[in-house]
Amino acid sequence: MAGIPEHLLKRAQERRDALAGKTAESGDASAASANVPAKTAENKPTASAPVVSSPPPPPPDPAYVVAAKSRKKIPFWAMATLSLLPLWAFLYVLAVKPQEKIIEGPLAVGVGVYGTCAGCHGAEGAGGAGRVLYQGEVLKTFPKIEDMLNFVYTGSQQYVSAGLKIYGNPDRQGGAHAPLSYNGNPMPQQGEKYGGGLTEAEILGVVCHERYVLSGADPQSEEWKSEYEKWCSPGSEIFAALEAGATNFDNLAETYSAMENAPAHVGTDPRPSGK
Ligand code: HEC
Known part of the structure; x- marks a missing residue:
């Protein structure tokens, strides 16, 4: 019963009260005229019984709620994967940067x-x-x-x-x-x-x-x-x-004459070996 909203309980109560009033009227009427209304008076409380004992069934979920409940969930690893995005961006920038010469000399x-x-x-x-x-x-x-x-x-x-x-x-x-x-x-x-x-x-x-x-x-x-x-x-x-x-x-x-194993002359004029 805890789940039934206040306004529904109130409405149920009002209905019960209204029926109780009707019954009383019917009772008076039956006393005054034919026994058909008396039958009604007999029936009414029984008819109203379900209203008291069972709350109205919850309305079926609207289509958009059903869709939300039954759609595929985001997989649990998505966050871990998304958290790698900055790393990916960093590597991307590195990759498109023009290659620097690695070997020199x-x-x-x-x-x-x-x-x-x-x-x-x-x-x-x-x-x-x-x-x-x-x-x-x-x-x-x-x-x-x-x-x-x-x-x-x-x-x-x-x-x-x-x-x-x-x-x-x-x-x-x-x-x-x-x-x-x-x-x-x-x-x-x-x-x-x-x-x-x-x-x-x-x-x-x-x-x-x-x-x-x-x-x-x-x-x-x-x-x-x-x-x-x-x-x-x-x-x-x-x-x-x-x-x-x-x-x-x-x-x-x-x-470079002071260098260890100092270089010999190279020169820009033709010369015999070692001269
Ligand atoms: C147009 C053709 C040609 C080009 C281009 C050329 N060479 Fe030569 N090279 C020769 C010829 C012909 C000889 C033999 C020279 C002779 O008999 O006097 C030779 C000889 C040499 C030799 C001597 C090899 C030996 O054991 O006697 C070296 C070293 C050499 N070239 C280096 C180079 C280098 C370095 C370059 C590029 C910067 C170069 N050559 C470009 C034709 C060429």
Whole structure:
């Protein structure tokens, strides 16, 4: 009974009171006239009995309540998932941000520059219009990186013009390399002084790429460790100074003369190995 609203109880009470009044009237009437009303008077209290004992059945739920009760509930894991939204937004922003260069230093620069050499020397250094550079070949020609930097800067023609019969190591295993001896074509000069398009830092980068990536010098080995650290490692002081314009091929031997295993002369004029 606790659930029956006040106004319904009140209404029921009023109805009961009204019926009680009617019965009394009917009683009077029956006394006055025929016994039909008396029957009614007899019946009325019985008819009114259900009103007293059973409350009206609760009205059926309206359609929108039924719909609300029976619709699919939000799954319990939704909140946990939604709470990850800020993290998703953060990762999204990170992902669309332009990629910063992760690898720095000579090898990172060199791999890009090598695109201009690959047409003649092959993507892997297997050769073509230009000489083979892979499988240690270029290391045989230039045991000293300074000589290779000089040759790539100046190119074959400068060697010919200077009357030099050999570039690189004169005692090269398999024979020394003479300018224009490969297929009669020159190695084109790359340095600014002769109209080439590369900076000295780029020349160092591409030479590092040819030695350590294409020709396979091992930066960890006793033979190459010192050269790698000095010239081709990401922390190379010489590379950084070349990039910043703080040194150049003509004066770096002087600039770094106090360095341990000091670099030899590179130069921008063609010269015999080691001079
Ligand atoms: C137009 C073709 C061509 C292009 C481009 C070219 N080279 Fe060469 N390269 C040659 C030729 C030809 C030789 C052989 C030179 C000779 O016989 O005098 C050579 C020789 C060399 C050598 C000497 C190899 C040895 O063992 O004797 C090196 C090192 C070299 N090139 C590096 C480079 C680099 C670095 C680049 C890109 C910056 C480059 N080359 C771009 C044609 C090319």
